[in-house]
Amino acid sequence: MAAKKTTQKAAAKSNVSGEELTQYYRDMLLIRRFEEKAGQLYGMGLIGGFCHLYIGQEAVVVGLEAAAEEGDKRITSYRDHGHMLACGMDPNGVMAELTGRIGGYSKGKGGSMHMFSKEKHFYGGHGIVAAQVPLGAGLAFADKYKGNGRVTFTYFGDGAANQGQVYETFNMAALWKLPVIFVIENNQYAMGTAQQRSTSTKDIYHRGEAFGIPGEIVDGMNVLSVKEAGEKAVMHCRAGKGPYILEVKTYRYRGHSMSDPAKYRTREEVQKMREERDPIDQVRDMLLTGKHASEDDLKAIDKEIKAVVNASADFAKESPLPDVSELWTDIYAEAEVQ
Amino acid sequence: MTRMTMIEALRSAMDVALNTDPNVIIFGEDVGYFGGVFRCTAGLQAKYGEERLFDTPINESAIVGLAVGMAAQGMKPCVEIQFADYVFPAYDQITQEAARLRHRSNGQFSCPLVVRMPTGGGIFGGQTHSQSPEALFTHVAGLKVVIPSTPHDAKGLLIAAIEDPDPVIFMEPKRIYNGPFYGDHSGKSVPWSDHADSEVPEGHYTVPLGKAAIRRSGADVTVLTYGTMVYVTEAAVKEAGVDAEIIDLRTLLPLDLETIVASVEKTGRCVVVHEATRTSGFGAELMAEVQEACFWHLRSPIQRVTGWDAPYPHAQEWDYFPSSARIARALTSAMED
Numbered sequence: 001m002a003a004k005k006t007t008q009k010a011a012a013k014s015n016v017s018g019e020e021l022t023q024y025y026r027d028m029l030l031i032r033r034f035e036e037k038a039g040q041l042y043g044m045g046l047i048g049g050f051c052h053l054y055i056g057q058e059a060v061v062v063g064l065e066a067a068a069e070e071g072d073k074r075i076t077s078y079r080d081h082g083h084m085l086a087c088g089m090d091p092n093g094v095m096a097e098l099t100g101r102i103g104g105y106s107k108g109k110g111g112s113m114h115m116f117s118k119e120k121h122f123y124g125g126h127g128i129v130a131a132q133v134p135l136g137a138g139l140a141f142a143d144k145y146k147g148n149g150r151v152t153f154t155y156f157g158d159g160a161a162n163q164g165q166v167y168e169t170f171n172m173a174a175l176w177k178l179p180v181i182f183v184i185e186n187n188q189y190a191m192g193t194a195q196q197r198s199t200s201t202k203d204i205y206h207r208g209e210a211f212g213i214p215g216e217i218v219d220g221m222n223v224l225s226v227k228e229a230g231e232k233a234v235m236h237c238r239a240g241k242g243p244y245i246l247e248v249k250t251y252r253y254r255g256h257s258m259s260d261p262a263k264y265r266t267r268e269e270v271q272k273m274r275e276e277r278d279p280i281d282q283v284r285d286m287l288l289t290g291k292h293a294s295e296d297d298l299k300a301i302d303k304e305i306k307a308v309v310n311a312s313a314d315f316a317k318e319s320p321l322p323d324v325s326e327l328w329t330d331i332y333a334e335a336e337v338q
Numbered sequence: 339m340t341r342m343t344m345i346e347a348l349r350s351a352m353d354v355a356l357n358t359d360p361n362v363i364i365f366g367e368d369v370g371y372f373g374g375v376f377r378c379t380a381g382l383q384a385k386y387g388e389e390r391l392f393d394t395p396i397n398e399s400a401i402v403g404l405a406v407g408m409a410a411q412g413m414k415p416c417v418e419i420q421f422a423d424y425v426f427p428a429y430d431q432i433t434q435e436a437a438r439l440r441h442r443s444n445g446q447f448s449c450p451l452v453v454r455m456p457t458g459g460g461i462f463g464g465q466t467h468s469q470s471p472e473a474l475f476t477h478v479a480g481l482k483v484v485i486p487s488t489p490h491d492a493k494g495l496l497i498a499a500i501e502d503p504d505p506v507i508f509m510e511p512k513r514i515y516n517g518p519f520y521g522d523h524s525g526k527s528v529p530w531s532d533h534a535d536s537e538v539p540e541g542h543y544t545v546p547l548g549k550a551a552i553r554r555s556g557a558d559v560t561v562l563t564y565g566t567m568v569y570v571t572e573a574a575v576k577e578a579g580v581d582a583e584i585i586d587l588r589t590l591l592p593l594d595l596e597t598i599v600a601s602v603e604k605t606g607r608c609v610v611v612h613e614a615t616r617t618s619g620f621g622a623e624l625m626a627e628v629q630e631a632c633f634w635h636l637r638s639p640i641q642r643v644t645g646w647d648a649p650y651p652h653a654q655e656w657d658y659f660p661s662s663a664r665i666a667r668a669l670t671s672a673m674e675d
């Protein structure tokens with residue numbers, strides 16, 4: 001109940017319309033249902049290798065996408081399906097990449113962790129922890145050089161936050177006042193290592209203070225709080241004041257990847273988070289209590305989302321496997337090198 | 339035409355590139371105000387401003403990482419790593435991000451990036467200022483690896499590298515920055531001005547990537563080499579008195595196999611020479627390629643002259659560095675049936 005009150009307060013404060021709330025509900029639900037389906041396809045052996053689900057963290061990307069404008073960039077690590085769906089990439093193309101099919105965003109060359117969309121300014125999915133952080137600052141550098149007023153959302157986790165190149169990047173981003181928002185998605189576990197076992201401080205954002213980068217803690221289970229913080233960060237960057245850090249406290253319900261026995265936390269801890277702070281339930285409550293939507297309206301949305309996700313799974317199963325010749329394409333600009 | 343040192347030729351290449359394309363920017367440790375530890379960028383910041391050419395913190399990983407992000411947005415960053423020995427923190431960014439962005443994005447993004455670095459020994463630099471890590475890059479699909487040996491080629495190859503749509507590792511043999519080196523470390527140094535290949539055209543021209551140059555035509559034995567070793571090999575050929583064909587590879591990846599095979603088929607003998615350590619050095623790849631392509635033409639085992647499998651030494655530099663005498667012995671061995 002406490003959580004519900006907070007959300008209602010946040011809703012009132014940010015003056016969000018029923019239409020917008022419905023959109024956030026829809027966007028978060030798409031991610032959740034998509035990830036559940038991906039988990040199923042994995043269990044059926046249709047997705048192989050690594051697959052990191054975003055369930056529980058949906059409010060982070062949906063809130064920040066609500067603060068973004070056309071032309072803004074985003075780049076993230078390997079838990080990337082949510083980011084792609086939130087920025088408008090086609091669920092069919094994402095799911096087909098998970099199954100390694102020709103209809104995938106990278107024609108099966110990338111897999112779960114490595115997908116891109118030039119159209120949506122999504123600069124990947126990167127499988128090496130924190131390696132995307134300097135790239136994000138480089139994207140922001142290019143925008144500043146071009147003077148186009150765009151910002152880059154550079155996402156990384158609490159685990160990545162201990163990599164040295166994050167701090168090399170903080171220094172450069174602050175030194176050159178780059179329009180980059182560092183989004184620390186703090187889901188409290190770096191794979192199986194709880195934050196208190198890996199990180200010397202409870203909060204991470206204030207490490208930016210050493211470089212003169214402002215930042216704040218954000219409730220990552222509340223889409224409106226995320227949106228509001230995102231808008232503030234975007235405004236800071238667009239005003240030419242340099243980088244900003246959002247440490248978004250969030251939680252993943254599922255394991256790090258599909259093979260995670262999850263012995264590093266209790267079932268009760270996960271259950272408590274799901275019951276009391278679930279980002280989708282919070283918005284659902286707001287829609288109903290604010291009379292922005294009826295149970296029937298929400299059921300209709302659920303049905304629509306289910307159809308989209310099922311269609312993506314069908315597409316991902318039916319799309320053909322890439323030809324072996326694709327092994328040698330797009331290595332260099334010129335034709336195949338063998 | 340003007341006579342230039344390799345340093346001046348590289349500077350001229352960057353001058354041309356900055357002048358031609360507003361997307362070209364240059365950055366690295368000390369390249370701006372100071373003009374580069376070897377002076378390669380001296381004067382360019384004054385000419386093009388701090389927006390186009392600037393100093394960075396000492397962070398190789400983020401230097402290359404930022405450059406990958408810029409390149410993904412269509413800029414053409416040309417970054418300097420102060421010594422090839424300093425590139426290792428950036429190895430992750432070079433191999434896993436720069437080299438593979440095109441492939442894993444299915445061609446949606448590319449990485450037109452140049453990473454310049456002075457390489458090799460012969461300057462009494464010891465373990466951490468003398469290494470030749472080219473084979474760490476030739477092992478990576480998606481990269482191109484270039485090592486010039488003359489001022490003329492240095493300028494033409496660097497302009498070609500900057501204009502290339504893919505990431506290029508551009509390794510500059512620092513022993514020959516100021517003049518060719520024939521292996522006589524106690525003798526008088528030779529300036530570039532006495533060498534024909536220090537004639538460098540003004541303005542824009544390119545030397546194509548992926549094409550080797552025949553530095554000396556010969557009928558008896560083919561020597562495959564690059565960088566400083568081109569000159570040490572020239573001295574060795576005189577000492578051995580053999581009619582050797584010296585091929586300066588210029589680009590290691592992609593390799594100009596056509597020129598190599600044509601030569602070895604003609605001579606029937608082959609010697610491979612490089613400064614880098616022996617085991618898993620680029621010479622091993624050259625020997626394997628020649629063996630596969632020219633086995634039935636070979637009249638003697640392929641010889642290999644390299645640095646030893648030891649850390650690059652301080653006191654024993656000239657025992658480690660391949661000498662003309664060692665190369666001459668290998669040439670003589672290759673001539674035995």
